[in-house]
Amino acid sequence: MQISDFRSDTVTKPTDEMREAMRNAKVGDDVLGDDPTVKKLEEIAAKKVGKEAAIYVPSGTMGNAIAVKVWTNEGEEVIVEEKSHIYNFESGHLAFISRVIPRPLPSDRGVYDLERLKAAVNKRKDYHVPQPTLITLENTHNFWGGAVIPLEHFKEIREIADRKGIRVHLDGARIFNASIATGIPAYEYASYVDSIMFCLSKGLGAPVGSMLAGPADFIEKARHVRKMLGGGMRQVGVIAAAGIIALQKMVDRLSEDHRRAKTLAYALSEMPGIEIDPENIETNIIFFKVKREDLTAPELVEKLKEHGVLALSMSDEDIRMVTHKDVDDGDIRHAIETFKKILLR
Numbered sequence: 001m002q003i004s005d006f007r008s009d010t011v012t013k014p015t016d017e018m019r020e021a022m023r024n025a026k027v028g029d030d031v032l033g034d035d036p037t038v039k040k041l042e043e044i045a046a047k048k049v050g051k052e053a054a055i056y057v058p059s060g061t062m063g064n065a066i067a068v069k070v071w072t073n074e075g076e077e078v079i080v081e082e083k084s085h086i087y088n089f090e091s092g093h094l095a096f097i098s099r100v101i102p103r104p105l106p107s108d109r110g111v112y113d114l115e116r117l118k119a120a121v122n123k124r125k126d127y128h129v130p131q132p133t134l135i136t137l138e139n140t141h142n143f144w145g146g147a148v149i150p151l152e153h154f155k156e157i158r159e160i161a162d163r164k165g166i167r168v169h170l171d172g173a174r175i176f177n178a179s180i181a182t183g184i185p186a187y188e189y190a191s192y193v194d195s196i197m198f199c200l201s202k203g204l205g206a207p208v209g210s211m212l213a214g215p216a217d218f219i220e221k222a223r224h225v226r227k228m229l230g231g232g233m234r235q236v237g238v239i240a241a242a243g244i245i246a247l248q249k250m251v252d253r254l255s256e257d258h259r260r261a262k263t264l265a266y267a268l269s270e271m272p273g274i275e276i277d278p279e280n281i282e283t284n285i286i287f288f289k290v291k292r293e294d295l296t297a298p299e300l301v302e303k304l305k306e307h308g309v310l311a312l313s314m315s316d317e318d319i320r321m322v323t324h325k326d327v328d329d330g331d332i333r334h335a336i337e338t339f340k341k342i343l344l345r
């Protein structure tokens with residue numbers, strides 16, 4: 001049976017070129033600072049996002065957790081978007097590791113309401129009141145269906161943060177999807193934030209790893225925190241080698257994933273009992289609602305699976321499907337035919 005796996009872009013397998021690079025990678029002990037391949041990856045990554053330095057971390061979650069830990073002190077407040085990954089899907093590291101208070105704010109597809117944001121930032125200076133010291137952003141925004149945050153919003157956030165002297169961290173797990181969708185280079189988005197995390201192991205296809213980039217002294221502190229969290233990784237050049245290919249060779253092709261996501265979204269918008277606005281699909285993530293008497297989202301996911309189409313149910317009504325390098329036009333046709341079989345009966 002043909003298997004078409006739309007659960008996430010994290011399911012992507014390393015390319016043959018990555019495997020070859022991994023086999024031949026020059027390695028050393030990175031904890032002692034002498035793995036040449038990870039050093040090269042960190043230099044390339046920093047340059048890509050226009051920052052002084054970067055550090056390789058095992059996961060996006062660890063990258064975000066380190067950034068929050070370095071930028072904040074215990075008891076301070078961190079502004080998070082209410083549907084953000086950092087707030088909802090990273091097992092609560094804001095509380096567990098940084099001991100900060102998340103202040104969730106609503107948004108329109110990941111774009112904060114500026115008046116709400118200003119009110120949250122302009123807190124009375126009083127020892128009763130926890131003070132906000134960090135604003136976080138997510139681009140593209142996973143749970144807003146891969147929404148791209150406009151560059152203009154980055155400028156607005158920077159201004160608000162600068163007026164209060166507070167930091168901005170970007171969860172840019174999929175920043176290159178945003179960049180490919182808009183033509184705006186990743187470094188331009190990053191120029192408005194103090195630090196950025198981005199993932200190599202999602203749409204870019206590397207087997208493991210994310211990058212955290214920012215000022216050199218921030219990255220020095222990040223190395224210390226990474227070690228405390230058990231993220232010092234010895235002969236890590238073996239996997240960093242695949243990360244180099246991810247950054248050099250796998251960015252431009254993301255446009256194919258975006259085209260396929262649009263095709264699938266338009267087809268879904270014509271199915272009975274499916275709610276989706278295909279115009280909102282800007283990158284590679286599709287969220288849609290199942291509004292049927294006879295079927296819940298988890299039941300539909302089960303039926304899809306019987307036909308080899310894998311998706312994730314996010315609630316009783318919501319399903320997420322993600323396009324990536326390991327689903328091609330044949331997989332899109334397979335998915336559309338399967339939806340028709342199940343929903344048009």
Ligand SMILES: Cc1ncc(COP(=O)(O)O)c(C=O)c1O
Nearest residue numbers: 059060061062085138142171173
């Ligand atoms: C927007 C966003 N940020 C952070 C992460 C965390 O990445 P990881 O799964 O590597 O910890 C994810 C993972 O899906 C994500 O979608």
